[in-house]
Amino acid sequence: MIRASFCGLCDDCQLGNPAFLETVVRLQKYLFQFRANWWLHCFPVEEGFSFAELSKALEWFRNHSECPGCKNGKGHEDCPIRRCALERGLDQCHQCPDLAPCQKFDFLLSEFPDLKARLYRRQLKDRAREFHRLLEAKKMKA
Ligand code: SF4
Numbered sequence: 361m362i363r364a365s366f367c368g369l370c371d372d373c374q375l376g377n378p379a380f381l382e383t384v385v386r387l388q389k390y391l392f393q394f395r396a397n398w399w400l401h402c403f404p405v406e407e408g409f410s411f412a413e414l415s416k417a418l419e420w421f422r423n424h425s426e427c428p429g430c431k432n433g434k435g436h437e438d439c440p441i442r443r444c445a446l447e448r449g450l451d452q453c454h455q456c457p458d459l460a461p462c463q464k465f466d467f468l469l470s471e472f473p474d475l476k477a478r479l480y481r482r483q484l485k486d487r488a489r490e491f492h493r494l495l496e497a498k499k500m501k502a
């Protein structure tokens with residue numbers, strides 16, 4: 361399933377990625393096979409974790425592989441990027457002329473430092489495509 365987002369974040373989402381799901385299932389099998397909950401008492405308390413929560417998380421990944429993505433109803437209502445792109449009627453932020461100076465990405469960049477750079481590359485590609493299209497049109501006319 362292709363998930364679309366205004367900022368490009370959903371492009372990298374691993375929910376539903378067959379390799380990811382396969383890994384989750386394999387990990388569940390290993391944990392069951394090795395009866396991991398029996399060995400938890402061997403971990404020092406401060407480094408320990410809840411096996412129940414881990415199992416719950418793995419099960420959650422298996423059962424939530426169909427997220428439709430930001431543009432199809434899963435985006436945060438208050439997200440400034442989402443709100444701004446919607447107001448401007450843009451499909452994605454790479455179409456925005458104000459992408460370079462835009463500061464609405466600041467809250468994402470510490471975790472996803474290349475997010476804006478990727479949109480910028482996409483923007484440059486679009487411009488190059490448009491340039492070639494115009495060249496072709498000019499050639500046809502000549
Ligand atoms: S809600 Fe905002 S941060 Fe989340 S995917 Fe959509 S545009 Fe990006």
Ligand code: SF4
Nearest residue numbers: 441444453456459462
């Ligand atoms: S100003 Fe442009 S790049 Fe920034 S959030 Fe709004 S639409 Fe996206």
